[in-house]
Amino acid sequence: MLSNLNRRDFFLSTAAFALLTAQPALALTETDARKLVDEVVADIDRVISSGQSDSAVLREFEKLFVRYADVNIMAQYALGADGRSASASQKRAFNDAFTGYIARKYGKQFRDFIGGRVEVQSARQIKAGYEINTLAYLRGDGPFEVSFHVSDKSGRNKFFNIFIEGVNLLLTERSEIGSMLDRRGGDINAMIADLKKAG
């Protein structure tokens, strides 16, 4: 067991090392990453204050999510180890369902941002790019620390994770998707059907 683990660790670190060394230097700069977060914040603000109906706002959020987030890597990560056995069409179906789910679930909570503001505070380099730390001031509340993890590894500058007061969105959603899979006895198709209705 132990030697298995070691072998796996060794394999992973070799693979990671190969990936790291094979890649060209990061093209993403801190300025790019900050700019992306500024755009995201401005767009969320615009949608919230547009005065549209709730369902229209959620549709707008879904569009913003696809535009600014690396939905593909986020969905893959959320699916976790079970993603290895998924077929290409299952992965696509999961991607779509996951996008809608995230937009619905977090879009609802963005309503709390009405009248609030988000200020970019600092940035630091992380493995995949940059972490942009912001403070979200809600009306009469907060501030809350919200961090965006930004990378260009998808080929474009996108965020791939958000931390809200230390709560890792990807990790939390991976656990939730895992629970959904458990409930369906590991049946990915049934889980995807559930996911379309969740959030």
Added chain:
Amino acid sequence: MSLSLKIKAFARPSVLLVAALTLSACATSQDVATRSNGINDPYETQNRKVHAFNKGLDKNLVRPVAQGYGVVPVEMRNTVNNFSENLGMPGVAINSLLQGDLRGTGIATLRFVMNTTIGIGGFFDAADELKIPAHDTDFGETLSVWGVGEGAYIELPVFGPSTQRDTVGLVVDFFTNPLTYNTLDGDAELIPPTAKGGAVLNDRERFSDTIDSVLYESTDSYSQSRLIYLQNRRFELGQEAREDVDPFAADPYEDPYAE
């Protein structure tokens, strides 16, 4: 308060402190053995029962009452929150001192003095108007600063998600708050818990979308609350756990399917 009671009031915390350190010592040795995925939950079966109870309590009592309380003008509800927070400031000052955090001690003391005087007994957050930053801490954090391990995850009845270390902190804070425990007598003793109750209801109402989403819309509300609590608590305690303690924080671009 009579002299014997006063002595008891001082004796009790020190007994608790010893208990706390003993308990926490056990907690530390447990950390590595039963931990997987950064979560140490050997009492999961029992915890899940408590979780079901807490959920019932929220659904049938806390949530509806909080919704009712939401009708009270927000200014008045904030006043109750301010008052309750101000009552906790002496405890915050002491814990900051125990942590060697002199700046925190200063902020908490200044806040308490300002808000009790200019803020009329703590009903208004005058310190905030004067741009004195907010500061909060507790004995759970003090234990953490002293190097005590987090221990196992515990879901407490009524209080909700906690850890062994934070449970000890909660008990010690309750019995050592210099303001409430040693100075209030008779009916006045009911004031702090009542104010706290109001503040809890206000928070339940204010963050209702988020709390409802975790408790009633997630597939496994127990594991979601556990994960969210632990991440948030570790973040508060300044444990930059992202890279080493938390394996999931790793870069998803390296291997998104990694366990």
